[in-house]
Amino acid sequence: MTALPPEIDSWFAAKGWHPHPHQLEMLARGGDPATLLVAPTGGGKTLAGFLPTLVELTENPRKGLHTLYISPLKALAADMRRNLTGPIAEMGLPIRVEDRSGDTTQARKKAQRADPPEILLTTPESLALLLSYEDAPRVFANLERVVVDEVHALAESKRGDQLMLCLARLQTLRPDLRRVGLSATVEDPPALSRFFMAGGCPVLTADPGPDPDIAMLTTTAPPPWSGGGAAYAIPDVLEEVKKHKTTLIFHNTRAQAEIFFHNLWLANDEGLPIGIHHGSLALDQRKKVEAAMVAGDLRAIVCTGTLDLGLDWGDVDLVVQVGAPKNVKRLVQRIGRANHRYNAPSRALLVPANRWEVIECQAALEAVLARDLDGDPRGPGPRDVLCQHILIAACSAPFDADALFAEVTRAGPYAALTRAQFDECLDFVATGGYALRAYDRWQRLKQRADGLWQLRDPRATQLIRMNIGTIQDTDTLKVRMRQNRKQLGEVEEGFAASLTPGDTFLIGGRIVRFESLKEMFVDVSHDRGRKPKIAVFAGSKFATSTQLSERILRLIHRVDLTALPAHTREWIGLQREVSHLPQAGRILVESFPHYGRAQTVIYGFAGRGAMQTLGLLLTRRMEEAGLGPLGFVATDYATLIWGLHPVEEPAFLFSRQDLVDALEGWLSENALMKRSFKAVANIAGLTPRNFPGTRASGRQATFSSAILYDTLRKYDPNHLLLDITREEAMRGLIDFGRIEEMLDRTDARVDHVITDRVTPFAAPLFLEAGRVPVEGAGREALIQAEAEALMREAGLA
Amino acid sequence: MNTYRFTFRDATLDFLPSGALHWPDEGLLCVSDLHLGRSERYARRAGALLPPYEARETLTRLQADIDATAATTVICLGDSFDDDAAAAGLDEPVALWIARLMAGRRWVWIEGNHDPGPVELGGTHRDALTLGPLTFRHIATADAVGEVSGHYHPKARIAGRARPCLLADRQRLILPAYGTYTGGLRSTDPALTALMAADARAVLTGPRPVPIPMPR
Known part of the structure; x- marks a missing residue:
């Protein structure tokens, strides 16, 4: 076992803490090229990831970027900076920690490139942007370690694919770079390790801790036949909130969170402090709720997947999941939010929103107790992300196609990419890849006499850098109060277009009245006492997983149905009869x-x-x-x-x-195909979302990607982007x-x-x-x- | 063909599903904002490489409208080309196609803000053209009467779908963009609400042109 340096050891002692076994094990493996740590929520994963860095920098202090930490959430990177700077100062270690994201000022970013801190905390998109600059080899010249947080979450989206391509790039710049992945409990850790590192890497699994204390909420009223609001359960949920210090109330969609929060307030006679948190709320609204939460000022937070990840929310002692969890793995991760302490059981209650969900909730909680997680195998790395990566590579320096192909296949998701597929992507980026070779004079990339590929027009870098990333926001408009222009949040453009003055909707738990649509803003005023129309947020509608569906089918055929409430038993019996x-x-x-x-x-x-x-x-x-x-x-x-x-x-x-x-x-x-195409065309760089200049003028200059889709289908049906779109839609929508x-x-x-x-x-x-x-x-x-x-x-x- | 027939300054006009305007008594077809060569211009300016098929798609529709109406006069109401270089740089099949369309009929290119210079394709070049009660120009003017213009690419939304549309009141018509790769400006935009009278209509393009009160 590796001994801790005295500064760190005495800090642990002063706090009365002991490192967990897996934290020490991570330290012992500090020199390994790659490790994936799988530990339950609250298992001290991040400290496990950073401990080797702290030890190395304590024993051999040095300047320059040593460790890069990447998290899917900007807020997590910022939070991590606070969490690290405190202990580092207390230990008296000479280590500078900074975070970098889209919110970091230009001046700060420039300074970071000129004089990087020893530890830099950032997001996949900010890393991709850093790699697009000519000076990337210098910035990363001394990089020793990369710590990727929430690998399980990243692996579920294209952001993860992009990050893995970036890690392959970093590994080319620094062949001895060591990487550590931190993941919550997942169903197939070896598969995740193959995503994290082509060919896979050793997995360290921490003790999963005791079984959670999980049950279905017993309600006075039975759930309704249909719908997703769970309004019937409001009084019982409120009772549970009163019995606990802090409760997180998870919902599957933003719209449902809004309605539930609204109803909860109406029933909240004692005026318990309760907040709401989801991705469509204005940033300062969210920050206020987060701050109140950390300070322990809130008794409950109604939330969506935005609180699924990372941040330490203090003293949560109950998690309530409203609506069927759809997916056992996510449920387990949510449950872990309660009792954010290692080796303490988490307490959670499931609230089915309708009769079907009663069965689904029962099946899900049985799966949780059986530790039977679900998940679909990942497909190969999406090629639209690869197209963007080729553009990013061209921004940083002229590249050799053979070398770039070799590098790309060292990224886990692209390990099986063929040279023909790579060449097709390169051709798309360079010439558009059309059957009609129309752009000989205006190619985006040109091959030089020495064989290297470079941008034809160096001015293109600005547009490319502005459009780095794979996150697809639906087109949204900001909602603001007409009187004081205070921003409340966002709604989808399509929803805004459906409003006529006088219509009311819920946002941030309050009812507002639609006044007018001005430029890029939805102007609203306060409205009391009316029944609101509901904001249609982008909140994802998950499908119930294959494994959970199987459990449900087995459950209804059981001879003994006593696990289910009487009303549901009778319903199933009647169906069998009729x-x-x-x-x-x-x-x-x-x-x-x-x-x-x-x-x-x-x-x-x-x-x-x-x-x-x-x-x-x-x-x-x-x-x-x-x-x-x-x-x-x-x-x-x-x-x-x-x-x-x-x-x-x-x-x-x-x-x-x-x-x-x-x-x-x-x-x-x-329409689903067109929606998929829109995302693919954005990511692959065919239809940039952002233009130099204001957002509004950029938008007016664009035209619908549906037209491009129709044109391609008619004139170039074998085009690469149509192929990618088809592949994606078949798997996704x-x-x-x-x-x-x-x-x-x-x-x-x-x-x-x-x-x-x-x-x-x-x-x-x-x-x-x-x-x-x-x-x-x-x-x-x-x-x-x-x-x-x-x-x-x-x-x- | 399902057309929308209406009377404007004593002229009987048909608005076609494609967004073209037909004046049967004059054998005249008017289209606006073709923006030919847009994909080439994007590429030249180091933007994205769009599918280079928009000129053929636009000309396919124009050909169909000319064939269906047997028009003897065609007016292109400005911004026919995305810029002058795009007009000069048309690839040969497209240039030949335009020449075939022009053969045997009167063809008028009205100047637009994108294509101020004369093009080398023949036909007549004008900044505006008056025929009987109607005046054709690219950008609407404040006090005009009987004016037919384009430029704004108006579109309007109904039943959750936005479509390019014709704007019409007693004084003026504003045609939708005919080109394939053209975005649109909502009829609710101040630029359009300021121009159009309170009782203006919007006629939406689509399988059958649909008139509605102009959304504002």
């Missing part, structure tokens, strides 16, 4: 008349995205079969389709080849993989139940929001009707 219980190995289809329409319910248990896609595909098949489908709605478990004529024999709907063909045909016009998994598991065996009325499991579907009309002639008819009404109203008809 129809069938869905099974993993068969597709259950129910047909019955309701509301004067022929209703068809397909229980596929493939997650929301896939069930939504299935709705699109099946209505297309039904249209062809002359069944006159009018619309559908999808949940994580089932798709409900209504139309003019009943489905007599549903087996024809599930032919794999037909579904694949329908997908191909339907893909071309699909369209989630065709889960449909295929459903077909594999059921082998298209269909049980068809025909009844004369709505079945118990189908009933909640009729209350489900998010009904999708079948597109086509219907859309035009809708526009015509609305236009005529408007003209009549204006006296112009």
Whole structure:
């Protein structure tokens, strides 16, 4: 075991602390080229990551950048600076620690490049930007270690892919660079280590600690049949808040957090201090809540995934998850937010928002106690990120294609990239990669006589640097008070466009009245006592994971259902009597008349995205079969389709080849594809989001990426970006993989139940929001009707 | 073709789904803001390399409108080219295509702010053109009567979808941009609300042109 230097040892002693075994083990492995540490929340991961740096710099003080720390959150980097500077000062160590992010001033950033601190705390995007400068080799000349925090979270997005490319770049600059990854508990640590380092690296797993104290909240009122608000549970949640010091109340979407917070306030007779925190709130609003939280001034915080990561929130002793957790791994990580102390059980309560979620919550908490985590394997590194990386490389210096290819394949996500794929990306960046070779004179990259690639026009660096990163914000507009211009937060542009003056919506827990849309601002005023329209935030709608869906299917078939509340047991029993219980190995289809329409319910248990896609595909098949489908709605478990004529024999709907063909045909016009394309085109550098000059003028100069998509499909259907878009949509928004998994598991065996009325499991579907009309002639008819009404109203008809 | 027929200063006009304006009595077709060569200009200025197909896409639609209306006069209402260099640098198939479209009919290029100079493609070059009750120019003027202009790329939103649109009141018409790679300016923008009278209409492009009160 490595002994601690006296300064550090006596600091631990003075605090009365002992390093955890895994912290000492990390120190012992300090010289290894790469280690992935997997430890539960509150396991002192970050100290474990920094301890070798502190020891090295204590034993051999030196100037220049020694350790780079990268976290997915700006706030985490800033927080870490505070957490490190205190102990470093107390230990009397000669170590300078600074953070760097988009919020750092230009002057400060310049100074950091000229004279880097020993420890620099930053984000993946800021690192990519640092690497785009010509002086990157000098800035990183003495770099010894990289510590990447929250690797599990980074691995779930393109930000992680970009970071791994940047680490490969750093490793080229510093071949002896050592890297440490810090991760929360994940289902497959070796796979994560292969993401972190091509070929994988040793994994150190810390003691996972005691089982959490987790249960479903017992409520006085039963949950409703449908919906996601969980308003029924407000009094019981409030009781729990009173019983605990500090409670985090997690929601899956921002809109749900807003509504819940609003209702919680209405019921909060004792005036308990309760705050709200989510990604659409103005920065200073969020900071205020964070500060109050750290100071222990708040009894509860209603929040979303923004509080999933890192920051030490002080004395949280209860986590409440409202709505089904959808994914066991995330639930475990959230639960860890309570009792942020090593080896103390975390206390958590699940609050299902409706009947289906009662079953899902029970299945999830059983999975948590069985330590059975879920997760989907990662696909190969996305090529749009690689295109951006090639641009960044060209910004920093002329490059050799062979060397860059070799470097890229040393990044875990790109280890299997072929040379042909790389060359295709390079060609796209250099010439646009079009079948029509139109840009010979104006190539973006030129190959010089010595074979190196460089930017044709050095002025291009500004535009490229302004657009570094892979985070895709939906287009949002700032919301501000009309009187004092105080900013409250953001709403999606589409939502803002749907507002007419006088409409009300919730933001930051208060009701505001829409006044006007001016330039890039939504001007609002206070409004009391009205029922608000709801802000449609970008909050992601997760799909229930494959593993959790399997558990749910097993759970409902149990002989002994006593784990579930009585109302849910009765509901399941009734479904068994009236129809069938869905099974993993068969597709259950129910047909019955309701509301004067022929209703068809397909229980596929493939997650929301896939069930939504299935709705699109099946209505297309039904249209062809002359069944006159009018619309559908999808949940994580089932798709409900209504139309003019009943489905007599549903087996024809599930032919794999037909579904694949329908997908191909339907893909071309699909809005989901266009949304995927928009992100791909942004990241790959085809449609920059930011332009030199003001944001507004930049936006006016742009045109819809949907037009580019249509043009490419028509004139260049094999273009690289269309290929990337297809690959991405199939995995992401369209989630065709889960449909295929459903077909594999059921082998298209269909049980068809025909009844004369709505079945118990189908009933909640009729209350489900998010009904999708079948597109086509219907859309035009809708526009015509609305236009005529408007003209009549204006006296112009 | 589904067109929107209306009377403007005693002229009977058809607004076409594509965004072109047809004056049947004069055999005249008017299109605005083609912005040909936009992708080339972006590339030249070290911006992104956009799919270089927008000129053919724009000309395909223009050809279809000319064929459908059998127009004998075509007016391009300015900003036909993204800049003068783009006009000079058209690739050969596109230049030939334009020449084929121009053959056998009167063709008027109105100057725009993007393309002030004359182009080498033949046809007539004017800063404005008056025909009967109508005056064609690129940018609307404050007190004009019977004016047909472009420049602003107006668009309007209905049922959650924004589409390029024609703006029309008793004094003037403002045509949408016809070019494929052209963004739009909401009709609610002060530049447009200041120009258009209170009772102005917006006619949206699309499978069937749709008139609505101009959103402001």
